[in-house]
Amino acid sequence: MDLSQAKHAFITGGASGIGLGIADALAKRGIAVTIADINEEALKEVLATRGNQFRGIHLDTRDRDAWQKAKDEAEGAFGPVDILVNNAGIAPNGQPFASMDPESFDRIVAINLTGVANGVFAFAGEMCERGKGHIVNTSSQAGLTAAIPGVGAYAVAKFGVTALSENLRMEMAEHGVGVSVLCPGLVKTNLAANTVRIGGDVRKYMPAMPESDVTPADVGEMVAEGIEQDAAYILTHKDVWPGIENRMNAIKAACDYRKNA
Numbered sequence: 309m310d311l312s313q314a315k316h317a318f319i320t321g322g323a324s325g326i327g328l329g330i331a332d333a334l335a336k337r338g339i340a341v342t343i344a345d346i347n348e349e350a351l352k353e354v355l356a357t358r359g360n361q362f363r364g365i366h367l368d369t370r371d372r373d374a375w376q377k378a379k380d381e382a383e384g385a386f387g388p389v390d391i392l393v394n395n396a397g398i399a400p401n402g403q404p405f406a407s408m409d410p411e412s413f414d415r416i417v418a419i420n421l422t423g424v425a426n427g428v429f430a431f432a433g434e435m436c437e438r439g440k441g442h443i444v445n446t447s448s449q450a451g452l453t454a455a456i457p458g459v460g461a462y463a464v465a466k467f468g469v470t471a472l473s474e475n476l477r478m479e480m481a482e483h484g485v486g487v488s489v490l491c492p493g494l495v496k497t498n499l500a501a502n503t504v505r506i507g508g509d510v511r512k513y514m515p516a517m518p519e520s521d522v523t524p525a526d527v528g529e530m531v532a533e534g535i536e537q538d539a540a541y542i543l544t545h546k547d548v549w550p551g552i553e554n555r556m557n558a559i560k561a562a563c564d565y566r567k568n569a
């Protein structure tokens with residue numbers, strides 16, 4: 309999508325980290341931005357340091373009814389949404405499946421996967437009718453390869469986001485709407501602290517996130533470029549391929565085995 313034609317972006321999880329990086333990158337290109345987030349305090353803090361090109365909306369992406377209200381409010385202020393970024397998410401809980409707390413599984417899937425689907429339900433139909441727009445869904449490197457133990461519930465949700473995005477991209481193409489899936493590697497954000505804040509469990513995972521040389525601002529620029537290029541996949545790190553390749557090689561070996569059986 310030609311970003312000079314875009315007027316309004318709606319970004320979930322936009323009050324922190326990667327979502328805020330994307331918001332700043334799009335705002336820099338003259339696009340009005342609605343940041344929707346469950347964290348009202350963070351929304352206030354961000355809005356206090358941004359101009360009137362920004363608006364904040366309190367939204368829990370799990371709440372389907374609230375999505376319609378949020379959409380009406382955002383579009384009432386800035387007009388139809390051209391770019392939807394379904395980015396809100398929480399961290400993995402570090403629990404192996406065999407001993408996983410089912411509530412934690414449900415929370416991770418509800419926010420990281422169903423929350424993304426809810427955004428699509430709210431906005432995609434009208435984008436099709438208008439015949440333009442772009443949707444970015446935040447998955448993860450863990451949505452391309454399940455290589456780390458203890459990330460199971462998160463990987464379930466993030467593989468789901470990748471699958472949702474690949475299917476949506478096929479379906480939306482004929483309507484002139486682009487779809488990208490963002491698959492970040494490690495980016496230094498407030499993910500662990502924010503996960504705990506909303507009742508999530510990261511006790512066994514990332515008490516402090518290790519340093520990363522990729523910042524939310526870098527990711528914001530990568531996403532802006534990805535939208536411009538209508539990229540199917542937006543990756544943030546160079547070292548992701550070996551894990552994916554191992555998985556693909558195992559699938560190819562199974563295909564070859566069947567072919568030759």
Ligand SMILES: NC(=O)c1ccc[n+]([C@@H]2O[C@H](COP(=O)([O-])OP(=O)(O)OC[C@H]3O[C@@H](n4cnc5c(N)ncnc54)[C@H](O)[C@@H]3O)[C@@H](O)[C@H]2O)c1
Nearest residue numbers: 321324325326346368369396397448494495497498499502
């Ligand atoms: N940081 C990383 O290393 C990394 C890597 C891969 C994927 N991701 C993904 O990137 C996305 C952004 O995470 P981040 O690292 O910027 O973390 P972050 O915590 O800084 O930002 C996430 C934002 O989402 C909000 N949020 C959480 N649940 C919500 C809900 N139900 N409704 C509305 N808002 C909600 C939080 O309040 C927070 O402002 C997430 O989907 C995460 O899974 C992050």
